[in-house]
Amino acid sequence: MPLDRAPKLNSLGFAKPPSETRVVVAMSGGVDSSVVAAKLADEGYDVVGVTLQLYDHGAALAKKGACCAGIDIHDARRVAEEKGFPHYVLDYENIFQDAVIDEFADSYLAGATPVPCIRCNERVKFKDLLETAKDLDADCMATGHYIQRKMGPNGPELHSAADASRDQSYFLFSTTREQLDYLRFPLGHLPSKDATRALAAEYGLAVADKPDSQDICFVPNGDYASVIEKLRPGAAEPGDIVDPDGNVLAQHEGVIHYTIGQRRGLGIGGLSEPLYVVKLDVDTKQVVVGPKSMLATRVVPVREINWLGDEPLESRKEWHIKVRVRSTRAPSDAILRPIGPDNVEVELLTPEQGISPGQACVFYDPDSSRIFGGGWIWRGY
Structure with missing residues (x-):
C-alpha cells in the first residue's frame, strides 16, 4: 500500500493551488504592502486589494510621508490595475476617529505618551478590516508588516522579523491567537528593506523608490501638541514647572507640550546640571523636572x-x-x-x-x- 502523504501546502499554508486561494492584501499605498500584493498576484493567488481611508483626503495630500489617504490611495489603486486584481477603498474615517484618534488625544491630556499605531493595528486593521476580509470569503489576510508568523507545535507563533532594524513586533504585540491564525506576513523573512525595494523594481512597481511613511500618520511633522489642541480646544491649561521639592522654576502652556525624558525646550536657564522631565502631574498641572538619575x-x-x-x-x-x-x-x-x-x-x-x-x-x-x-x-x- 502506498504511504499516506500530507497534502502539499502552498506558500500561504493552504493545501490547494494558489489560484483557488483568496487573499485580501491590506494596501496602504506604500512599497511594502504593494510588494506583498504584487508578489502574491505573480504567484497566481486570487488577490483582492483593500485600502482604508482613515482621515480627510485634503489634509493628507498636503502632508508628505502620510499613509492611508490621498496620494497613497491612488498609488495602491495603480498597483492593483497594473497587476490585474480588484481593489477596494473603504471609508474608515469615523472608525479611526473613535478607535484611535480620540484615545490618542485623551491619553495625552491625561499625561501619558500613547502609541496610536498599535491601537490602529489592534482595533482597525486586525479587527474591522480582518472581518471584512472574511466577508469577502478570503482564506487569509496579508500585510506588509515586518514580522514573522511561524508554525509551532501548538499552532502559529509570532516571531520578530529577520531584519532587526525593520522589525515591527513592538507595534504588533496585541495580535491575538485568533488573528494570527488568519494573518500572513510575506515580508518578515527578508534580510533588508533593500530586498523589498529590489522586489518592487522586479515587479515594475512605480512605488519602488517611494519614501517610507514617517511619524504618526495623522500628526504632521511630529507636532503632537498642535493636533491635541485642534482635537480638544482649550483643554491644555498652563501651569508650573517645578523641581522634585515643588519649587517653581518656570511656567508652561500645558502638559501636552512635554514628555517623560524630555530635556530640550524647558525654558529653564542658569542651571548647574541638565534637567529632564521626570513626571507629568495632570491634576496639579505641574511638569516635574529633575536630574537624569531620576528617570x-x-x-x-x-x-x-x-x-x-x-x-x-x-x-x-x-x-x-x-x-x-x-x-x-x-x-x-x-x-x-x-x-x-x-x-x-x-x-x-x-x-x-x-x-x-x-x-x-x-x-x-x-x-x-x-x-x-x-x-x-x-x-x-
Whole structure:
C-alpha cells in the first residue's frame, strides 16, 4: 500500500493551488504592502486589494510621508490595475476617529505618551478590516508588516522579523491567537528593506523608490501638541514647572507640550546640571523636572495583557524573559511576575530611562525570536 502523504501546502499554508486561494492584501499605498500584493498576484493567488481611508483626503495630500489617504490611495489603486486584481477603498474615517484618534488625544491630556499605531493595528486593521476580509470569503489576510508568523507545535507563533532594524513586533504585540491564525506576513523573512525595494523594481512597481511613511500618520511633522489642541480646544491649561521639592522654576502652556525624558525646550536657564522631565502631574498641572538619575526605572506595572505563550500566564510565579519598553530600544533581560489575568509587574534587570505611562511593554522569549505578547505601561496598581 502506498504511504499516506500530507497534502502539499502552498506558500500561504493552504493545501490547494494558489489560484483557488483568496487573499485580501491590506494596501496602504506604500512599497511594502504593494510588494506583498504584487508578489502574491505573480504567484497566481486570487488577490483582492483593500485600502482604508482613515482621515480627510485634503489634509493628507498636503502632508508628505502620510499613509492611508490621498496620494497613497491612488498609488495602491495603480498597483492593483497594473497587476490585474480588484481593489477596494473603504471609508474608515469615523472608525479611526473613535478607535484611535480620540484615545490618542485623551491619553495625552491625561499625561501619558500613547502609541496610536498599535491601537490602529489592534482595533482597525486586525479587527474591522480582518472581518471584512472574511466577508469577502478570503482564506487569509496579508500585510506588509515586518514580522514573522511561524508554525509551532501548538499552532502559529509570532516571531520578530529577520531584519532587526525593520522589525515591527513592538507595534504588533496585541495580535491575538485568533488573528494570527488568519494573518500572513510575506515580508518578515527578508534580510533588508533593500530586498523589498529590489522586489518592487522586479515587479515594475512605480512605488519602488517611494519614501517610507514617517511619524504618526495623522500628526504632521511630529507636532503632537498642535493636533491635541485642534482635537480638544482649550483643554491644555498652563501651569508650573517645578523641581522634585515643588519649587517653581518656570511656567508652561500645558502638559501636552512635554514628555517623560524630555530635556530640550524647558525654558529653564542658569542651571548647574541638565534637567529632564521626570513626571507629568495632570491634576496639579505641574511638569516635574529633575536630574537624569531620576528617570531610571526598574519596576514597571503593565496591564491589558495579550499573552501568546504556550503555557498560561499565571502558571508560573515568575517568567524570565526579555522586554522592550520603547520601539527604538532592543529587548533587555527582565522578570515578569503575574498579578492577575490582566496585570503583571515587570522587573528590569538593568534600569531603563524615560519610561512613560501609555507606552507598550512587549515580551520576548530570551532563547528565540518568538514574541510572548505584551501590555500597556501605566502608573500603578
